[in-house]
Amino acid sequence: MITDMSTQRDLSASTGAAGTGIVFLDLKAQFATIREELIAAATRVLESQHFILGPEVEALEREAAQYVGAKFSIGCGSGSDALLLAQMALGIEPNDEIITTPFTFGATAGSIARIGARPVFVDIRSDTFNIDERQIEGAITSRTRAIMPVHLFGLPANMDAILKLAEKHHLAVIEDAAQAIGARWEQRGVGSLGTLGCFSFFPSKNLGGAGDGGMVTTNDGQLAERLRILRVHGCREKYHYELLGINSRLDALQAALLRVKLRHLDEWADQRRRNALRYRELFAKHELAQRLALPYCSHPKGHVYNQYSIRALRRNELRAHLQAQGIPSEVYYPSSLHLEPAFAYLGYGAGDFPNAEAASQEALSLPIYPELPLKDQCAVVASIAQFYRGNH
C-alpha cells in the first residue's frame, strides 16, 4: 500500500531520467485544462465553510450513482474504506470466506482480513489479469459469503459468470472497481452489477480527488441505509449508536472537485482508449505485437485503461533499458499477494497461483494518461523495439 502512495507522488513529479520529459502520469497537464473550474468549486466550499458530508457530497453521490448506473452511492474516506464498509454492511463475520484475486492492490484482500474474514485466492486469467471465473466454483465452501472480483487496470472481470455463480450459491458480489470507474460490462457500468461496488478517488485513479476519497454503490436500499449509518460511527441520529461503525466520510472539498472532474470523465476515458489503440498500432508497426501480450477486451467501452499493462519477457531488463533512456514505466504488481508476508498466515505458497506469479514477473505498465503526447508514445515504443532488437 505504501508503494502505491509513494508511487503516486513520484509519478506526477518525475520526468524521465535522461531528460526526455516523458512523464508516467502528468496530473499537472490535466489540472491545466480545468484549473478555473476547480478553483471555483474549491472557493464555493471555502465560502460555505461546510467541510464534511453535506450538500456537495450529496450532489456528488447523486451524480456518481447516475454515472455508474447504480441506484445509490455513499461517499466515504477512501477506496480501502469502501471495501471495508461494503463488508460491514453485508455483516461479514470472522471465519466467513471471501473469494478474490491475489493479483491486485493489497487493500482488496487486506480489507477482507481486516474484517476478520478469510481471503480465499483464485488464480487469474493470463489473457486479462483478472480473476479466472472458471476456477471460482472450485473454491466455494460452506463458509463462502461473497466473491470480490477486481476490475484490474480498468478492465471488467467476467461478470456474467461471476453473477451466475453468486446466484447459484447465494453469495454476495463486491466489485472492487477502484481502478475502473466508467468501465462497462456489456452495456452496464461496473459497480452497478454486483451487490455492492467499491470505488477509489485516490489521485492516480481515473477520477482522482485532491487527496483520499472513496464511494460504495448499490441498488439495494437497505444496504445503502446501513452504509450511511456505518460511515458515521454507526449513528443515524447523533450520539445514538445503532451499529458499530467507523469514521469514514467524504469531504465537501473533495466532492466539489470530483463533481467538476466527473463531467470530463467520459472524454478522458476516450482519450485513454485512443492512446491504447495508438500503442497497438505502434506495436504492430514495430512488429512487437506478437511479443507483447495485451489484455483482451471484447467491448469497445469495456476498458477505461487506468493502466496500460503489457506482458513482457525479461521485464526487469526491459524496464532498466527504458529507464536508462528516460522512459518511465511502472510495475503493477511486483508480487502476488499470496506470497506477501502479511498474508503468509493463509498458508499459500509459491506455485499455488501460477498465472498471478507469472504476471508479477511480466507485467509492465506504460504511460497512458489522457493528455499523453503522441510523440511520447512513439518514443516509448521505439525504445521497447530497440531493446528486443538488441537482445535476439
Ligand SMILES: *Cc1c(COP(=O)(O)O)cnc(C)c1O
Ligand atoms: C486503489 C485501490 C484500492 C484502494 O483505494 P484507496 O482509495 O487508495 O484506499 C483498492 N483496490 C484497488 C484494486 C485499488 O487499485
